[in-house]
Amino acid sequence: EPEVTQTPSHQVTQMGQEVILRCVPISNHLYFYWYRQILGQKVEFLVSFYNNEISEKSEIFDDQFSVERPDGSNFTLKIRSTKLEDSAMYFCASSVGTASSYEQYFGPGTRLTVT
Amino acid sequence: GNSVTQMEGPVTLSEEAFLTINCTYTATGYPSLFWYVQYPGEGLQLLLKATKADDKGSNKGFEATYRKETTSFHLEKGSVQVSDSAVYFCALSGHYNQGGKLIFGQGTELSVKP
Numbered sequence: 414e415p416e417v418t419q420t421p422s423h424q425v426t427q428m429g430q431e432v433i434l435r436c437v438p439i440s441n442h443l444y445f446y447w448y449r450q451i452l453g454q455k456v457e458f459l460v461s462f463y464n465n466e467i468s469e470k471s472e473i474f475d476d477q478f479s480v481e482r483p484d485g486s487n488f489t490l491k492i493r494s495t496k497l498e499d500s501a502m503y504f505c506a507s508s509v510g511t512a513s514s515y516e517q518y519f520g521p522g523t524r525l526t527v528t
Numbered sequence: 529g530n531s532v533t534q535m536e537g538p539v540t541l542s543e544e545a546f547l548t549i550n551c552t553y554t555a556t557g558y559p560s561l562f563w564y565v566q567y568p569g570e571g572l573q574l575l576l577k578a579t580k581a582d583d584k585g586s587n588k589g590f591e592a593t594y595r596k597e598t599t600s601f602h603l604e605k606g607s608v609q610v611s612d613s614a615v616y617f618c619a620l621s622g623h624y625n626q627g628g629k630l631i632f633g634q635g636t637e638l639s640v641k642p
Contacts, residue, residue, distance in 0.1 A: 458630065458631065461628060517630060521571040
């Protein structure tokens with residue numbers, strides 16, 4: 414069965430450093446998402462992406478964040494200058510469409526630890 | 529704005545016990561409702577969904593009914609197994625023209641003991 418993959422599974426970085434989290438969505442999917450979960454808190458929507466542009470973003474997704482689909486298979490989330498509060502589990506998801514009838518398939522997540 | 533509230537965990541049950549995890553929501557329009565499950569070390573998987581009022585979603589013995597009058601989508605299973613131990617997330621997706629983002633509850637950890 415096709416699945417969403419994410420790398421790395423765990424990333425440790427120092428405050429102020431740039432990190433890139435990578436995701437490979439399911440190949441025929443067109444819509445891509447990033448979510449994050451700070452330890453002990455809710456899974457929160459960050460951004461959705463379609464047709465090579467952001468379709469929606471949350472208040473969390475400020476100028477420090479960016480997303481890109483550089484080569485037609487990868488989908489990346491970049492954090493330019495990490496803060497301690499960026500420590501969280503980051504989940505990538507993809508779907509065929511945006512209507513509620515289309516399931517979002519999630520990757521296993523990348524645990525980001527900022528020290 | 530839209531939001532989801534679910535009962536706090538952890539919930540610890542013995543095998544074959546009855547499970548209920550409460551979920552209530554606040555939303556404008558006609559959201560779709562979901563239960564996702566996360567097994568240890570894995571991503572979120574869709575467990576079941578309901579897209580309109582009075583719909584019942586079901587899968588793997590789990591059920592949830594979309595109750596618009598009580599704005600609820602409680603998850604139930606008649607007889608849990610050790611393999612059901614996981615974290616369960618209730619979520620909603622806004623009305624069809626609000627994009628595809630999911631809004632999650634805080635998750636409920638279920639531990640089933642033999």
